[in-house]
Protein backbone atom coordinates (compact mmCIF):
# COMPACT_ATOMS: atom_id res chain seq x y z
CA UNK A 1 0.00 0.00 0.00
CA UNK A 2 1.19 3.54 -0.77
CA UNK A 3 2.51 5.75 2.04
CA UNK A 4 -0.11 8.09 3.46
CA UNK A 5 0.21 11.54 1.95
CA UNK A 6 0.88 14.21 4.58
CA UNK A 7 -0.38 17.55 3.26
CA UNK A 8 1.50 20.67 4.41
CA UNK A 9 -0.62 22.79 6.72
CA UNK A 10 -0.77 26.55 6.42
CA UNK A 11 -2.60 28.14 9.32
CA UNK A 12 -3.13 31.57 10.79
CA UNK A 13 -2.11 31.85 14.44
CA UNK A 14 -4.25 33.86 16.82
CA UNK A 15 -1.61 36.45 17.61
CA UNK A 16 -2.36 40.05 16.80
CA UNK A 17 1.09 41.28 17.78
CA UNK A 18 2.76 43.34 15.06
CA UNK A 19 -0.40 43.47 12.95
CA UNK A 20 -2.50 46.51 12.01
CA UNK A 21 -6.27 46.42 11.80
CA UNK A 22 -8.89 48.74 10.39
CA UNK A 23 -12.52 48.74 11.50
CA UNK A 24 -15.42 50.36 9.67
CA UNK A 25 -18.55 50.61 11.78
CA UNK A 26 -22.00 51.95 11.05
CA UNK A 27 -23.85 54.35 13.38
CA UNK A 28 -27.26 52.98 12.40
CA UNK A 29 -28.48 50.79 15.28
CA UNK A 30 -25.51 52.00 17.32
CA UNK A 31 -26.95 50.39 20.44
CA UNK A 32 -25.85 47.13 18.79
CA UNK A 33 -22.86 48.23 16.70
CA UNK A 34 -21.16 49.95 19.68
CA UNK A 35 -21.20 46.60 21.50
CA UNK A 36 -19.88 44.71 18.48
CA UNK A 37 -17.11 47.29 18.10
CA UNK A 38 -16.09 47.09 21.76
CA UNK A 39 -15.88 43.29 21.58
CA UNK A 40 -13.88 43.33 18.33
CA UNK A 41 -11.35 45.76 19.84
CA UNK A 42 -11.25 43.63 23.00
CA UNK A 43 -10.39 40.52 20.94
CA UNK A 44 -7.62 42.36 19.08
CA UNK A 45 -6.21 43.80 22.31
CA UNK A 46 -6.26 40.45 24.12
CA UNK A 47 -4.48 38.82 21.20
CA UNK A 48 -1.63 41.33 21.44
CA UNK A 49 -2.54 44.16 19.05
CA UNK A 50 -0.84 47.32 20.26
CA UNK A 51 -2.28 50.76 20.95
CA UNK A 52 -2.28 52.70 17.71
CA UNK A 53 -2.48 49.58 15.58
CA UNK A 54 -6.27 49.69 15.31
CA UNK A 55 -7.98 52.42 13.25
CA UNK A 56 -11.75 52.94 13.44
CA UNK A 57 -13.87 54.78 10.85
CA UNK A 58 -17.59 55.47 11.32
CA UNK A 59 -20.18 55.53 8.51
CA UNK A 60 -23.91 56.40 8.63
CA UNK A 61 -25.35 52.95 7.82
CA UNK A 62 -24.44 49.46 6.67
CA UNK A 63 -24.93 50.45 3.04
CA UNK A 64 -21.92 52.79 3.34
CA UNK A 65 -19.59 50.12 4.76
CA UNK A 66 -18.29 48.75 1.42
CA UNK A 67 -17.01 52.08 0.09
CA UNK A 68 -15.36 53.00 3.38
CA UNK A 69 -13.77 49.53 3.57
CA UNK A 70 -12.52 49.80 0.00
CA UNK A 71 -10.96 53.20 0.70
CA UNK A 72 -9.42 51.95 3.92
CA UNK A 73 -7.98 48.94 2.10
CA UNK A 74 -6.45 51.29 -0.49
CA UNK A 75 -4.38 53.02 2.22
CA UNK A 76 -2.28 49.84 2.44
CA UNK A 77 -1.89 50.42 6.19
CA UNK A 78 -3.70 47.35 7.46
CA UNK A 79 -3.34 43.56 7.58
CA UNK A 80 -7.11 42.98 7.85
CA UNK A 81 -10.32 44.96 8.13
CA UNK A 82 -13.54 44.36 10.03
CA UNK A 83 -16.87 45.74 8.80
CA UNK A 84 -19.44 46.15 11.58
CA UNK A 85 -23.12 46.85 11.10
CA UNK A 86 -26.60 45.82 12.13
CA UNK A 87 -29.55 45.65 9.76
CA UNK A 88 -32.98 45.07 11.27
CA UNK A 89 -35.95 43.96 9.18
CA UNK A 90 -38.66 46.60 8.86
CA UNK A 91 -42.06 46.74 7.21
CA UNK A 92 -40.73 47.23 3.66
CA UNK A 93 -38.18 45.57 1.37
CA UNK A 94 -35.52 48.17 2.28
CA UNK A 95 -33.87 45.58 4.56
CA UNK A 96 -33.26 43.20 1.65
CA UNK A 97 -31.54 45.84 -0.47
CA UNK A 98 -29.33 47.02 2.38
CA UNK A 99 -28.35 43.46 3.37
CA UNK A 100 -27.59 42.17 -0.10
CA UNK A 101 -25.70 45.25 -1.30
CA UNK A 102 -23.69 45.48 1.90
CA UNK A 103 -22.62 41.84 1.68
CA UNK A 104 -21.96 42.06 -2.05
CA UNK A 105 -20.02 45.31 -1.72
CA UNK A 106 -17.85 44.02 1.10
CA UNK A 107 -17.05 40.82 -0.77
CA UNK A 108 -16.16 42.87 -3.87
CA UNK A 109 -13.93 45.18 -1.83
CA UNK A 110 -12.22 42.16 -0.31
CA UNK A 111 -11.65 40.41 -3.63
CA UNK A 112 -10.56 43.60 -5.42
CA UNK A 113 -8.12 44.67 -2.74
CA UNK A 114 -6.86 41.24 -1.68
CA UNK A 115 -7.16 42.37 1.94
CA UNK A 116 -9.25 40.23 4.32
CA UNK A 117 -12.47 42.05 5.22
CA UNK A 118 -14.37 40.32 8.00
CA UNK A 119 -18.14 40.44 7.67
CA UNK A 120 -19.53 41.45 11.06
CA UNK A 121 -22.90 42.72 9.87
CA UNK A 122 -25.85 41.35 11.81
CA UNK A 123 -28.93 40.82 9.64
CA UNK A 124 -31.78 40.17 12.04
CA UNK A 125 -35.55 39.97 12.00
CA UNK A 126 -35.86 41.42 15.49
CA UNK A 127 -33.96 43.62 17.92
CA UNK A 128 -33.92 40.71 20.37
CA UNK A 129 -32.01 38.56 17.86
CA UNK A 130 -29.47 41.35 17.46
CA UNK A 131 -29.04 41.84 21.21
CA UNK A 132 -28.49 38.09 21.63
CA UNK A 133 -25.60 38.32 19.15
CA UNK A 134 -24.08 41.48 20.62
CA UNK A 135 -23.20 40.17 24.05
CA UNK A 136 -26.12 38.12 25.30
CA UNK A 137 -27.31 34.54 24.62
CA UNK A 138 -25.36 33.95 21.43
CA UNK A 139 -22.10 35.52 22.57
CA UNK A 140 -20.72 38.53 20.77
CA UNK A 141 -20.17 38.40 17.01
CA UNK A 142 -17.76 41.34 17.35
CA UNK A 143 -15.36 39.22 19.38
CA UNK A 144 -15.59 36.41 16.81
CA UNK A 145 -14.89 38.94 14.07
CA UNK A 146 -11.77 40.15 15.90
CA UNK A 147 -10.43 36.60 16.06
CA UNK A 148 -11.29 35.98 12.40
CA UNK A 149 -9.44 39.17 11.43
CA UNK A 150 -6.31 38.02 13.24
CA UNK A 151 -6.44 34.54 11.72
CA UNK A 152 -6.96 35.87 8.19
CA UNK A 153 -4.23 38.51 8.60
CA UNK A 154 -1.74 35.84 9.71
CA UNK A 155 -2.80 33.42 6.98
CA UNK A 156 -2.57 36.14 4.32
CA UNK A 157 0.95 37.02 5.43
CA UNK A 158 2.01 33.41 5.15
CA UNK A 159 0.41 32.95 1.76
CA UNK A 160 2.09 36.14 0.51
CA UNK A 161 5.42 34.67 1.52
CA UNK A 162 4.71 31.27 -0.03
CA UNK A 163 4.89 29.56 3.38
CA UNK A 164 4.38 25.83 3.47
CA UNK A 165 5.91 25.34 0.04
CA UNK A 166 9.60 24.44 0.18
CA UNK A 167 9.87 25.14 -3.56
CA UNK A 168 9.22 28.83 -2.94
CA UNK A 169 11.70 29.20 -0.07
CA UNK A 170 13.68 31.77 -2.07
CA UNK A 171 10.75 34.07 -2.59
CA UNK A 172 9.70 33.53 1.03
CA UNK A 173 13.08 34.83 2.17
CA UNK A 174 12.89 37.75 -0.21
CA UNK A 175 9.50 38.75 1.17
CA UNK A 176 10.44 38.16 4.80
CA UNK A 177 12.16 41.51 5.14
CA UNK A 178 9.01 43.38 4.14
CA UNK A 179 6.03 41.61 5.68
CA UNK A 180 3.61 44.53 5.79
CA UNK A 181 2.10 46.08 2.70
CA UNK A 182 3.23 49.69 2.29
Ligand code: INI
Nearest residue numbers: 026028060061062063085086087088098
Ligand atom coordinates in the same frame (compact mmCIF):
# COMPACT_ATOMS: atom_id res chain seq x y z
N1 INI B 1 -28.80 50.86 7.87
C1 INI B 1 -28.38 49.97 8.79
O1 INI B 1 -27.16 49.89 9.06
N2 INI B 1 -29.27 49.17 9.44
C2 INI B 1 -30.61 49.23 9.18
O2 INI B 1 -31.37 48.48 9.82
C3 INI B 1 -31.07 50.14 8.21
N3 INI B 1 -32.47 50.22 7.93
O3 INI B 1 -33.23 49.39 8.40
O4 INI B 1 -32.93 51.12 7.22
C4 INI B 1 -30.14 50.96 7.55
N4 INI B 1 -30.51 51.85 6.62
C5 INI B 1 -29.67 52.93 6.18
C6 INI B 1 -28.71 52.56 5.07
O5 INI B 1 -27.71 51.67 5.51
C7 INI B 1 -28.02 53.78 4.50
O6 INI B 1 -27.27 54.41 5.50
C8 INI B 1 -29.00 54.83 3.92
O7 INI B 1 -29.88 54.21 3.01
C9 INI B 1 -28.21 55.95 3.20
O8 INI B 1 -27.49 55.44 2.09
